[in-house]
Amino acid sequence: MRILVTGGAGFLGSHLCERLLTEGHDVICLDNFFTGSKDNIIHLMDNHRFELVRHDIVEPILLEVDRIYNLACPASPVHYQYNPVKTLKTSVMGAINMLGMAKRVKARILQASTSEVYGDPQVHPQTEAYWGNVNPIGIRSCYDEGKRVAETLMMDYHRQNKVDIRLIRIFNTYGPRMAEHDGRVVSNFILQALRNEDITVYGDGSQTRSFCYVSDLVEGMCRMMECDDFTGPVNLGNPVENTILEFAEKIITITGSKSKVIFSPLPQDDPKQRRPDISLAGERLGWKPQVELDAGLARTAEYFAGRIGKG
Ligand code: NAD
Numbered sequence: 001m002r003i004l005v006t007g008g009a010g011f012l013g014s015h016l017c018e019r020l021l022t023e024g025h026d027v028i029c030l031d032n033f034f035t036g037s038k039d040n041i042i043h044l045m046d047n048h049r050f051e052l053v054r055h056d057i058v059e060p061i062l063l064e065v066d067r068i069y070n071l072a073c074p075a076s077p078v079h080y081q082y083n084p085v086k087t088l089k090t091s092v093m094g095a096i097n098m099l100g101m102a103k104r105v106k107a108r109i110l111q112a113s114t115s116e117v118y119g120d121p122q123v124h125p126q127t128e129a130y131w132g133n134v135n136p137i138g139i140r141s142c143y144d145e146g147k148r149v150a151e152t153l154m155m156d157y158h159r160q161n162k163v164d165i166r167l168i169r170i171f172n173t174y175g176p177r178m179a180e181h182d183g184r185v186v187s188n189f190i191l192q193a194l195r196n197e198d199i200t201v202y203g204d205g206s207q208t209r210s211f212c213y214v215s216d217l218v219e220g221m222c223r224m225m226e227c228d229d230f231t232g233p234v235n236l237g238n239p240v241e242n243t244i245l246e247f248a249e250k251i252i253t254i255t256g257s258k259s260k261v262i263f264s265p266l267p268q269d270d271p272k273q274r275r276p277d278i279s280l281a282g283e284r285l286g287w288k289p290q291v292e293l294d295a296g297l298a299r300t301a302e303y304f305a306g307r308i309g310k311g
């Protein structure tokens, strides 16, 4: 098949492009390089089935493809809050442009949505049936509401125009090729630990997250795309939940670091707890994560050590 991956030069997108090429597909990677980088895909450039298109998804584009993975959107709070209006345009206009393409060429389209559609959840763990608790006017809203609108657009194109859609809600995912300066907890803590700098826990560190290794996530994403008669939404993530403080201590141990934990103010609207209920993914896709947190973190630390010359 000919497969379009928007945001293909980003963290998740580059792993997905790699996987699709391995399966023998032709891959078009579309990216504006806002948070993605050529480093992430340089190893794919020599493959004659790989094509790179520098393009901003806010603008329409004409391509002929069989599948569209719509991943283009900055994902870390530091990046998506840098230009919130652009973040919203990317989610909303990007979804409209990609859905228009899917409709025109009768391609199947998968939208990368997020656990952020559940906001600061009052239901725990989060199932797909939960409608969420999102602040519509806060500093995270450009991302959360943009993704919620993208979900709405997907469902409406499906009902109104019979577009063949797939919706996944991705929970915190980590691994090699995360951007170094994206401010996310995994990259921040690992880099601080490797440099023996203070580990910056926001708030008292009692907030929880559940971290999924990138290869598991890509497997779930591909299974969902090729699953017939199931639009989703489906949660994809690792249900093993840790407090952020536990997570800091784990990273100090794994890296053998001399770092100490320090506490800084909690950002506005930071969700207090997050853990996916992945029963639906198990039933419909036969999917569950395989990589243990310690093993995934060790591989990620090795990657960052290489990046900063400590490998
Ligand atoms: P990332 O920032 O590494 O990748 C996003 C990619 O999209 C980058 O390559 C960026 O340059 C590109 N992009 C951004 N705006 C664009 C635009 N207007 N036009 C074209 N390209 C544009 O982030 P990621 O972690 O790889 O996330 C990929 C997708 O998965 C995003 O849609 C994100 O919302 C979603 N997601 C990720 C996570 C996670 O934990 N990583 C969790 C939930 C959802």
Ligand code: UDP
Pocket: 076, 077, 172, 183, 184, 185, 186, 188, 189, 200, 201, 202, 203, 207, 209, 244, 266, 267, 270, 271
């Ligand atoms: N966090 C932290 N220190 C950091 C970066 C993040 O304590 O240096 C916390 C953050 O406040 C949040 C959690 O870690 O509670 C996950 O943050 P991230 O930005 O990685 O993802 P998200 O909040 O979008 O789940």
